[in-house]
Amino acid sequence: MADILSQDEVDLLLSAVTEGEEVAEAATPQPADMQLTAYDFRRPERVSKEQLKGLQSLFDAFAREVSILFPPFLRTVVRLDLTSLDQLTYDEFILSVSRPTSLTVINMAPLDGNAVIEMSPSMVFPIVDRVLGGKGATLPEPRELTEIEDRIIQRIVMMMLDCLKRSWDQLIEFDLSITQTESDPLIVQIVAGSEMVVLVGYEIHVGETVGTMNVCIPLLVLNPILDQISQQAHFMRRLSPEQSSLTRSIIEGIVRQAVSPVDAVLGQARLKLSDVARLQVGDVVQLNTTPKEPILLQAGGCPAFRVRPGRRGEQSAVQVVSLIRQ
Numbered sequence: 001m002a003d004i005l006s007q008d009e010v011d012l013l014l015s016a017v018t019e020g021e022e023v024a025e026a027a028t029p030q031p032a033d034m035q036l037t038a039y040d041f042r043r044p045e046r047v048s049k050e051q052l053k054g055l056q057s058l059f060d061a062f063a064r065e066v067s068i069l070f071p072p073f074l075r076t077v078v079r080l081d082l083t084s085l086d087q088l089t090y091d092e093f094i095l096s097v098s099r100p101t102s103l104t105v106i107n108m109a110p111l112d113g114n115a116v117i118e119m120s121p122s123m124v125f126p127i128v129d130r131v132l133g134g135k136g137a138t139l140p141e142p143r144e145l146t147e148i149e150d151r152i153i154q155r156i157v158m159m160m161l162d163c164l165k166r167s168w169d170q171l172i173e174f175d176l177s178i179t180q181t182e183s184d185p186l187i188v189q190i191v192a193g194s195e196m197v198v199l200v201g202y203e204i205h206v207g208e209t210v211g212t213m214n215v216c217i218p219l220l221v222l223n224p225i226l227d228q229i230s231q232q233a234h235f236m237r238r239l240s241p242e243q244s245s246l247t248r249s250i251i252e253g254i255v256r257q258a259v260s261p262v263d264a265v266l267g268q269a270r271l272k273l274s275d276v277a278r279l280q281v282g283d284v285v286q287l288n289t290t291p292k293e294p295i296l297l298q299a300g301g302c303p304a305f306r307v308r309p310g311r312r313g314e315q316s317a318v319q320v321v322s323l324i325r326q
Contacts, residue, residue, distance in 0.1 A: 046196055046219055047087055047226070054229035056085055058168055059200050059215070065163035066204075073159070074130045075301055076207040084201035091193035093216050097185040100144045104157045105180035105188060110172070113221035114179060114190040116214075117157060123204050123211025128152050136207045144183045154178060171228055191218045198222065264307060264318050265296040294321045 005013075047055070063080040070078040097103070102119040121142035128149050130136045145153060161176040168174060182188050191197070200215040222229075267287025279285075289295060294306040297318060307318035 047198065048230060050230040051226050052085060054231075055198065055200075056082070058171070058229070059085065061167035062164050063202060065167050066160060069159060069163055070206075071302075072300070074127065074136075074206060076130065076136065077205070077302075078207075079205040080213075081203045081205075082200070083203050084199070086199045086201075087196055087219075088199055089193060090191050090195050090197050090216070090218065093197055093199055093214075094185045094188070094193070097214075098142075099185060100142055100183040101185065102145060102153055103182045103185055103188050104154070104178055105182075105190060106157075106161065107177045107179050108217070108221050109175040109177070111174075111221050111224060113218055115217040115221065116188060116190060117160070118185070118214040118216065119153070120212045122209065123206065123213060124149075124153060126206050126209040126211070127156060130206070131156075136209055138209055150181060154181060172225055191220060195220060260300045262304075263298045263301075264309065265298060266309070267295065296324075 060082055063082050066080045067078060097118055098120070101121065102124045104117045104119075106115045106117060108115050122138060124145070125139050125142075126136035128145075131152050157178060161174075161178075165174045165176060180188070196219045198217050198219060200217075202213040202215070204211050204213055219226075267289035269285050269287050271285070294308055295318070296303055297305040297307045297320070299305075303324045305320050305324060306322040307320050309316070309318050311317055
C-alpha cells in the first residue's frame with residue numbers, strides 16, 4: 001500500500017514549492033527590449049544566413065554563365081536573373097508547380113541524391129522554336145512536349161549543367177547527368193514530401209519573351225558541403241568603388257578589342273526544295289527587298305543595323321541608317 005503524506009508534510013511541500021517559484025521568478029530577468037519572432041516547427045529553417053549568402057553567390061555565378069553561353073546558340077539576347085532563394089518542404093514545391101511543365105531530374109554526383117530543374121512552358125517553347133529556326137514564338141496554351149522537343153530541351157539542360165559545373169568548380173567537381181524527364185510534377189519524387197529543400201527561382205529573358213525556371217535541391221544532398229559554402233561566403237568581399245570602376249574599364253577594354261563577323265544581308269527568299277533542286281546557272285531568284293530600302297547588317301549573326309549598300313573607293317561598303325534595338 002502506498003505511503004500517505006500527513007497534513008504537516010503536505011504543508012511543508014507547498015511552502016517549498018511557493019518559495020522556489022518566487023526565487024525562479026526573481027532570478028529570471030525580463031529585458032524591456034526583448035523581441036519575439038514566430039517560428040513554424042513544420043518548416044524549420046536549417047540553412048544559416050552565411051550558408052544562404054554562399055548559395056546566392058554560387059547561383060548568381062551560374063546565372064552569369066548561362067547568360068554568356070546561350071546568346072550565340074539561340075541567336076538572341078539571353079539573360080538569367082536570380083529572383084528568389086527559399087527554404088521549404090518538397091511537397092510545397094511540387095504543389096506550387098503548374099501542369100504541364102518541363103521537369104528534369106539531375107543526378108548530383110559525387111553528392112548522394114538528385115535535384116530537379118523545372119522550366120515553365122513560357123520559357124521552353126520559345127527556346128524550342130528558336131532552335132528549330134523560328135523567332136521564339138510562344139504557344140497560346142501550354143501542352144506536353146513531343147519526343148523531338150523533349151530531346152531539344154535535354155540538350156539545353158545539358159548545356160545548363162555545364163554552366164553549373166563551372167560556377168561550382170572551386171567548391172566541388174560535379175559529375176552531373178540527367179536521369180529522368182517528366183511533364184507531371186506529381187510523378188517526380190526525389191525525396192519525402194516533408195523533407196526540406198532549397199528552391200532557387202530564376203527569371204529568364206529570351207529575346208522579347210520572359211519565362212521562369214526553378215532549381216530544387218534537397219538539403220539532404222547539400223548537407224555534406226554546407227560548411228564549405230558558409231566558409232566561402234565568409235571570405236567573400238565586395239570590391240571598393242575604385243576597384244570596381246577599374247575592373248569595369250579593363251573588361252570594357254578587352255570587350256572592345258574582341259573581333260566579331262559583320263555580314264550585310266541584301267535580302268532573303270523562300271523556295272521549295274523542288275525549286276532549289278531545279279536551279280541552273282543563269283536563273284534569277286527574286287529577293288524580298290527593293291533597291292531603295294535599307295538592308296540588314298548582322299553582327300555576330302544577330303541583327304544590329306539598317307544600312308544602305310554602296311561603294312567607297314574600289315571596295316563595297318554600307319552606310320549605317322539606323323540601329324536595331326533587341
